[in-house]
Amino acid sequence: MRSTGNKVSRVGFFQNPIKRTRTIWGFLFSLPWIIGFLGFTLIPIIQSFYYSLTEYSIFRSPKWVGLDNYVYLFTRDRLFTTALKNTLYMTVFGTALTLIVALLLALLLNTKLRARSLFRTIFYIPSILPQVASSLVWMWILNSRWGLLNNLLNSLGIASVNWFGDAAYTKPSLIMIGVWCCGNIMIIFLAALQDVPRSLYEAAEIDGAGTMSKFRHITLPSLSPSLLFQIIMGVINGFQYFTQAYIISNASGAEQRTYGPQNSMLFYAGYMYSRGFVNFDMGLASAMAWVLFIIVAIVTVIILKSSRRWVYYGG
Amino acid sequence: MKKFSVLLLALAMLLMTLSVGAVAETTERQTVNFWYLWTGVEAEGMEEIIANYNASQDVYEVVGLSVPDESKIVVAIASNEGPDVTDSFSSNVSSYYDQGIMLPLNDYIAESGYDTSAFPEAMMECCTVDGNIVALPMNIINYMMYINTDLLEAADVEIPTTGDELLEAARALTQVADDGTIEVLGMPVYPYGYYLDAMVYGMGGSYTDDGETLNVDNEGFRKAVELLKAYYDEFGYDQISAFQTAGSWLDSTDPFLNGQQAIRFDGSWMANFISQYAPDLNYTCLPIVTLNEGDTPAAVVSSSVFYIPSTASCPDGAFDFMTYLVGPDGCKQWLMDCTNIPAHSALYSDEDMLAITDFPAYFDAIQTNEIFVLPTFSNWSDCASLISDMVEQVIVGTYSVDECVEQIMTEYGYLY
Numbered sequence: 001m002r003s004t005g006n007k008v009s010r011v012g013f014f015q016n017p018i019k020r021t022r023t024i025w026g027f028l029f030s031l032p033w034i035i036g037f038l039g040f041t042l043i044p045i046i047q048s049f050y051y052s053l054t055e056y057s058i059f060r061s062p063k064w065v066g067l068d069n070y071v072y073l074f075t076r077d078r079l080f081t082t083a084l085k086n087t088l089y090m091t092v093f094g095t096a097l098t099l100i101v102a103l104l105l106a107l108l109l110n111t112k113l114r115a116r117s118l119f120r121t122i123f124y125i126p127s128i129l130p131q132v133a134s135s136l137v138w139m140w141i142l143n144s145r146w147g148l149l150n151n152l153l154n155s156l157g158i159a160s161v162n163w164f165g166d167a168a169y170t171k172p173s174l175i176m177i178g179v180w181c182c183g184n185i186m187i188i189f190l191a192a193l194q195d196v197p198r199s200l201y202e203a204a205e206i207d208g209a210g211t212m213s214k215f216r217h218i219t220l221p222s223l224s225p226s227l228l229f230q231i232i233m234g235v236i237n238g239f240q241y242f243t244q245a246y247i248i249s250n251a252s253g254a255e256q257r258t259y260g261p262q263n264s265m266l267f268y269a270g271y272m273y274s275r276g277f278v279n280f281d282m283g284l285a286s287a288m289a290w291v292l293f294i295i296v297a298i299v300t301v302i303i304l305k306s307s308r309r310w311v312y313y314g315g
Numbered sequence: 316m317k318k319f320s321v322l323l324l325a326l327a328m329l330l331m332t333l334s335v336g337a338v339a340e341t342t343e344r345q346t347v348n349f350w351y352l353w354t355g356v357e358a359e360g361m362e363e364i365i366a367n368y369n370a371s372q373d374v375y376e377v378v379g380l381s382v383p384d385e386s387k388i389v390v391a392i393a394s395n396e397g398p399d400v401t402d403s404f405s406s407n408v409s410s411y412y413d414q415g416i417m418l419p420l421n422d423y424i425a426e427s428g429y430d431t432s433a434f435p436e437a438m439m440e441c442c443t444v445d446g447n448i449v450a451l452p453m454n455i456i457n458y459m460m461y462i463n464t465d466l467l468e469a470a471d472v473e474i475p476t477t478g479d480e481l482l483e484a485a486r487a488l489t490q491v492a493d494d495g496t497i498e499v500l501g502m503p504v505y506p507y508g509y510y511l512d513a514m515v516y517g518m519g520g521s522y523t524d525d526g527e528t529l530n531v532d533n534e535g536f537r538k539a540v541e542l543l544k545a546y547y548d549e550f551g552y553d554q555i556s557a558f559q560t561a562g563s564w565l566d567s568t569d570p571f572l573n574g575q576q577a578i579r580f581d582g583s584w585m586a587n588f589i590s591q592y593a594p595d596l597n598y599t600c601l602p603i604v605t606l607n608e609g610d611t612p613a614a615v616v617s618s619s620v621f622y623i624p625s626t627a628s629c630p631d632g633a634f635d636f637m638t639y640l641v642g643p644d645g646c647k648q649w650l651m652d653c654t655n656i657p658a659h660s661a662l663y664s665d666e667d668m669l670a671i672t673d674f675p676a677y678f679d680a681i682q683t684n685e686i687f688v689l690p691t692f693s694n695w696s697d698c699a700s701l702i703s704d705m706v707e708q709v710i711v712g713t714y715s716v717d718e719c720v721e722q723i724m725t726e727y728g729y730l731y
Contacts, residue, residue: 059414076729160557162560281731
């Protein structure tokens, strides 16, 4: 009976001119997006996988090399592992620190603070500044000789730090700049905090819960869906880290060290860009893109799987 | 009668159309698209050259566009939407030609009788791949040794002529504060990237034996790295690095322009910036030091070059404009305004040129010193990065100089 019913329904569709016209119009209205998706997303993705298996320089036809590009990256490319390690460092520590600071700021700005709107604006503004402009400003703040931060440290009796000239400090400096721009994350946490029902806190207070206990058992679980979203976004952005390192390591000009001291500012996306658009090794750059995609996909799946244990959805 | 009138009218219209077309053909100039990497004042100078060229003839109309991102130009060429003529650096010539980006100019040169012997041999070597001339040079980028004579006199130091003397002078000229901070840098290690090339070739070394493969296993390279290592060991990697990252090249914070750097390797543009930021600075401009007393100074040069992309739609016009551009009439004013050393030898005796600060010293160096060209083989940029990384490992103490040479040659075998 069921199959007959379906058959009747399908026949109805082809025989019903109104349904047919609506479907065709619906398809036509979707067509711009479908064409865009095929032309600018799906086909390029498939093409990039094909190029990753070739030697390709955009001027000559691709030459099939099989897995050679992948083998080269993992066995012979001396900068690939450096780029990967630096990127992992930025992803892990940068994401963690940014989320912690953003959460602390959101908690602070969720209290009944005087001039709360003003502080919210002040902490949010850095995140809307162009990255190029903010990087150049930070280059001066962290200047080893005349920088504001070193002057401040000196006035406290602490020796100057060579922020961008010492391989041990370059990545922490970049993380500091990233943390300064955490306004977007702070706003999302703030919105999530305002959604936590007051009744939960009141009930906990009646049961004698302290500040830390309320934070651990009410605030954090209530924020966990937002936290999950921010962790995933932070990890993806961390693996794609590019702009600030590129600007800061190139801004001094005159062929200084391209990727900072001892390549400490060589990040995956920057190296991939350099391979693709400076050396025109598009095959190798495509292979790097696929390796990055696989790494990000694995990390995202791990985070999502783990989220079943620590993310709580209301209701 | 009616048919005849219609026929007559049609004939008249056809004649009119043809005549209008003929007039248009004689007056319409072919467009030559010229994209250049320069911006700001240098771009304004380029537009002046274009205007002068357009005023000088009536066959081609050059349209200029400043495109400072070279990868954008190359991608546009690959997409068949690029210019008819553009510029790059001599270090890219071989790689670009191998990729099929550059059009060989041999036929155009032969047909027009263009005289390439007006350029120094080394400069044409920069522009030639597999016997094909694929670009034309406009300037010569050559590093000289700038010495702050006030600092030299204050420290009672003689002008160094050899590598060992340079190190001794640098030691004496370096001023260190009580906390170890360097106040005056003696060694020309700012900008960091300018030291090695100049010193390797100055010490009689090279990066290649055959012009096609990397080889740094020579005395000049070792000596240049040893001197660098000795200076870093004495004054500390951290302190020198802090000094290097504090200032910006050629602006008001540049240490040489502030009197905080005693010896500097840099190019002919320095005169412009010294007059702009430090007009009272007393300095002298000399060839790079040599390995031994009495050796002929050597210089390693590169150049800004112009080429016709393989996808150019008007290559004839591009060649015509290019020869004007690199010729003495085309680029003289631009070179003078930007204090760039000309590649065209006709300008070496030009009085206006000789009147520019430091130019006589540069002309003398080009004509009497040994001139070498930086390698131009396809993966040179990877090689340069490899050399820089390994030398840095010597400075920080990971490798000895011998290990550095060995490591460079081993890693070279792994390059893509």
